[in-house]
Structures are given as structure tokens and as C-alpha cells.
Amino acid sequence: MKITKAVITAASKEQSTLPLQKLVDRDGSEKSVLSIIIEETLRAGIEEICVIVRPEDEKSYLQVAGDHAGRLHFVHQREPLGYGHALHCAREFVGDTPVLHLVGDHLNVSRSKKGCAEKVVEIAQIENCTVSAVQPTHEIYLPYFGTVSGRHIQGRKDLYKIDTVIEKPTPTEAEQKLIVPGLRSSYYLCFFGIHVLTPSVFKILEDKINQADNPKKITLSDALAILAQKEQYLAIEHPGWRYNIGSKYGLLTAQIALALSGKDRDEVLSILLELLALRELGSHENNPND
Numbered sequence: 172m173k174i175t176k177a178v179i180t181a182a183s184k185e186q187s188t189l190p191l192q193k194l195v196d197r198d199g200s201e202k203s204v205l206s207i208i209i210e211e212t213l214r215a216g217i218e219e220i221c222v223i224v225r226p227e228d229e230k231s232y233l234q235v236a237g238d239h240a241g242r243l244h245f246v247h248q249r250e251p252l253g254y255g256h257a258l259h260c261a262r263e264f265v266g267d268t269p270v271l272h273l274v275g276d277h278l279n280v281s282r283s284k285k286g287c288a289e290k291v292v293e294i295a296q297i298e299n300c301t302v303s304a305v306q307p308t309h310e311i312y313l314p315y316f317g318t319v320s321g322r323h324i325q326g327r328k329d330l331y332k333i334d335t336v337i338e339k340p341t342p343t344e345a346e347q348k349l350i351v352p353g354l355r356s357s358y359y360l361c362f363f364g365i366h367v368l369t370p371s372v373f374k375i376l377e378d379k380i381n382q383a384d385n386p387k388k389i390t391l392s393d394a395l396a397i398l399a400q401k402e403q404y405l406a407i408e409h410p411g412w413r414y415n416i417g418s419k420y421g422l423l424t425a426q427i428a429l430a431l432s433g434k435d436r437d438e439v440l441s442i443l444l445e446l447l448a449l450r451e452l453g454s455h456e457n458n459p460n461d
Contacts, residue, residue, distance in 0.1 A: 177212040178261045180223045181275030182248035190275040197433030203235035215288040221264040223257045255389030259376040269369045277364035278425045281411040295367035300403040304363035310342040316361035317392035320349040329408040333399050338392035
């Protein structure tokens with residue numbers, strides 16, 4: 172299958188302004204978070220991008236998209252009915268084709284030349300199925316991520332066939348249901364914020380939303396858990412970093428990570444060392460007996 176479409180979700184009230192923030196990318200250029208995410212999709216071969224937003228946010232998103240504005244389609248989530256519902260709002264755009272999905276409040280920094288989205292798309296096109304990026308994650312962070320279990324694909328240490336998906340499990344639940352052989356103790360495979368979704372996922376979301384008393388409780392993990400029981404569903408372990416820019420110091424951490432992986436790495440390292448040295452000097456001046 173050929174993947175040429177992407178969906179970026181950014182409709183929650185807490186999330187909506189985050190893609191508008193400016194950062195300096197690895198190439199040294201100042202860009203919006205939205206532009207950085209869009210460029211991640213373009214490197215993966217994407218041609219059309221749908222952004223799920225609140226109706227009042229569309230104009231702001233167009234303004235920060237820069238040269239990429241012409242590629243964007245907007246779908247409005249008119250009521251705050253949760254993540255699963257927001258993703259399902261893109262079903263008409265998706266149609267009967269697979270789609271790359273990224274979230275608007277996370278940035279991903281790859282350790283290799285090939286980005287995470289590019290790798291996920293590559294695997295999905297070869298295997299013709301839904302694929303999620305995952306990363307070994309300590310159990311203290313389980314309340315923030317969907318988590319999976321599965322078994323290695325023969326001959327691939329980084330590829331898993333998924334059998335169980337749980338949204339934000341407790342450590343006890345994870346220990347009972349989500350152990351993956353080979354991972355360190357207290358570590359589990361958690362979502363990286365990047366997926367390729369087949370049309371089957373959107374049909375499952377639609378069914379669950381129609382049956383739910385409260386659509387806000389429907390998550391992508393709910394749909395993927397059902398999908399894993401019906402057809403092949405894979406996860407690729409990606410050796411990169413994910414940054415939740417909505418968390419405390421999230422934007423700062425993402426900026427430092429981008430800078431340290433880009434062309435200005437040496438300059439940024441020098442600045443950080445200088446700041447640390449000044450902090451240490453100030454500490455001694457304030458405590459002369461040290």
C-alpha cells in the first residue's frame with residue numbers, strides 16, 4: 172500500500188496553542204512546532220495533510236504553516252469529545268486509504284538520518300498493516316501513554332507483532348498483561364506518538380463512538396486493542412526521543428534536544444557549559460565557606 176496522507180490532531184483546549192509555538196530547528200531556522208511536524212511527514216513521502224483543530228484555531232494554524240499552508244486540509248472538532256473522536260473526525264479525508272498519524276503536542280527527534288515517521292511508513296507499506304512507533308519506557312511514565320505487549324518478529328529485534336494494547340495502564344496492570352520478553356525490569360513498550368493507521372481503525376472508532384455513553388472516553392488505544400485481535404498489527408521500536416511540549420519545561424527540553432542534534436550543536440554545548448559554570452560560581456560566592 173502507498174501512504175500519501177497524514178492526520179495531525181490538535182483540537183483539545185490544552186493542546187491547541189502548542190503547535191503555534193516557535194522553536195529553532197536542527198537546521199538553525201526558526202519554525203513553528205506545526206512546521207516541524209509537517210516536515211516530519213513530508214520526509215516520509217506524505218503529500219496531503221489534515222489537521223484536526225477547533226473551528227476558531229484554523230486561521231492561526233494557516234499563519235504559522237508558512238510555505239506548507241497549501242498542503243493543509245482542516246477538519247473541525249466542534250465539541251471537546253476526546254482524542255478518539257477527534258481522530259475519527261478525519262474519516263472523510265482518510266477515505267479507504269491508510270494514513271500517517273501524529274499528535275500536535277509531541278516532537279520527535281531521531282538518532283538516525285531516517286526519521287521515525289519515515290520508518291513507520293516504510294514498515295507499513297512493506298507489511299500492509301497498521302504500525303505504531305514504540306519506545307521502552309519506565310513504569311513511572313505509564314499514566315501518560317498507551318502501552319502494548321507482543322512478540323518479536325523473527326529476524327527483527329526492533330519489530331513486534333502486537334497482541335494487547337492498554338491506554339495508560341497502572342504498573343500492576345502492566346506487570347500482569349504487558350510484559351515483553353527482553354525488556355529491562357519495570358520497562359514497557361509505550362507509544363511514541365506516531366502511527367500508520369489502516370481504514371479498519373477508523374471503522375472501529377466509529378463503532379465504539381456510536382455505542383459509547385461518553386465519547387470522551389474513547390481513545391486510539393481502544394481501537395488498536397480491538398484491531399490487534401482481528402488482523403496483523405505491528406510496532407517498531409524507534410531509537411529516538413519524544414518530547415511532550417505541553418509538559419512543564421517541555422518546550423525548553425525539546426528546544427535543547429533539537430539544538431544538540433543539529434548544526435549548531437557545538438555552539439549550544441558551549442552556552443550550556445557556560446551557564447553551568449556561572450551557576451557553580453554563583454553558588455560558591457553565596458556560600459564562601461564551601
